[in-house]
Amino acid sequence: MAGTVILTGANGSVGIPAAERLLNEYPQLTCIFTVRNAEKVDNNTQNLRQVIARCPDAKASIYQVDFANLSAVHEFASTMLTAIETGKYPALRSIICCASYWNLVGDSELTTDGYDKTLQVNHIAHVILVLRLIGSFASDGRIVLFSSIGHYRKPNAMTSYLPDIPDDIDLLNHPPSGKDKHDLGFQRYANSKLVITTWMYPLNRYLQQNPRFKNITAVAINPGGLGDSRCFTTNTARSTQLAQRFVLKPFMSMIRYLADPTFRSSAEAAVDVIKLAVDKAYQGEQGYFTLLQKDDSDPITMDESVQQRVWQKSLEWAKITKNNTALKNAIE
Template identity: 25%
Template sequence: MVITGASSGVGLAAAVRFAAQGDQVVVVGRTTERLDAAVARVRAAGGGREPGRFQADFERLAQVRDLAAYLLDTYPVIDVLANNAGGMVGGYRRTVDGYEATIQGNHLAPFLLTTLLRERLTGGRVVNTASRVHTQGRPDPDDFTGDPEKFRWGRAYGAAKSANILFAAEAARRWPDITSVSFHPGVVRTNFGEGAVRLVYRFAPFLTTPEKAGALLVWLATTPAAELTDGGYYVGHKLTRPAAHAGDREAATALWDASAAAVGV
């Protein structure tokens, strides 16, 4: 089980649950201190079994390629890839690769990782953490850089989460030998986003616990494939129709082709 964004929140909760079930887990995180702490928790949950670990910043595509190389060199089979890394960016930021940070961290980097691991995932599953916030924005396959003057963090995040849903649906069509789904984890109490956004996700009273959201991720990763809809978007345990722009087949195809060109695969 490879889980990105596993050093806190939903990803860590899922990693702990997988380890407690006896699964071999690879914990992927961005910062050393949080990754160390996460690995210790996953190790304890697994009764002392050492998890895999890798540090990677998804705002650097070179590090995503390094992660893929490590996984390919180390694991002959990958049963589950949980594309959970990402988050809200409070202001416009362009990555070293030349793309707006929200769309790169939440979509382009996971797209690259999944594509590089594609053959190793045969017969397995890809679970993409999306959001109901996808209703607030749509990705532009002709422009992953964006305009700093027009940047709005909510719209950018909504576009990235729409991209997650579109990617899962298109992957199901192109890769029928891999089960691919996306899901809304709830509004989770976690260290999420930046600045004022992070405060909301830590202290608002209506939030879902990481453990509940992590359990949903594990359910999607382990439920028999015949009981899921390949390419589907789930809210809780229920298959749900996304907003029209996130369910558009032509948009999914255009996004896939543009993403492949952008990341060079």
């Protein structure tokens, strides 16, 4: 099974073990790893390089792509298009959209593109990659999007504010500010996951309607509660960091047994992600998954009118037109 796999956020908590599984279990694949900072001063990227170095036969490259800059994402997509067209890299087998961001200690941050940073990094940038590169996929490629249990519009221990998709979707890029930095920050994160999950459904529909792409499928995975994730130490309050250090990590197995059966390590989540992305057993799967089990996403994600509003607005945000995607039947 030859082909190219693009893994975004490859130096993250799930990204590094996912990269390691790809390199060790699928050495025939060409792996493209994107990171925000590819410099040697970035310890996380150095850890990724060490993983690659332990696989001397690996066909792997690291690209620096800042998902908070859509011009950089478009430029990377153009680079990949040319590399695949000229035979430098084989056709795509999968894009794994692992890059993620949240800020639980501050108000919404606007990127230079004018979008909420959480929404842009988690969703809009990946829309660019998927739709710009869809014509470079093998006939039976796969797209793995990252959702979360937080996308459900029901009470969540992380926030007192429920996620939602407003009638005016542009409001997601101008979320409210307030004293509850943590709760509002998690709501922005949950909103992005709700949008991602909703977007996945029309993506599959348009792919199936196109004879060229009918065997390419997309899934949105809730990878579970990741007790060892570095996200708990980034843009979080001291209390959250201490909770992870003294409760979440040391008692991970107990929490999984007593409270949350999806609570687990990032390495465990990486196993499922790679299976969904390239394992033959999951060929043709689409829809929402909790771990490796097909599941029901929030009811609003199944509303086709909401799906279409999310789809159209995502095209606008990502600047996707008939001129820069092969999925032309999806562009009005």
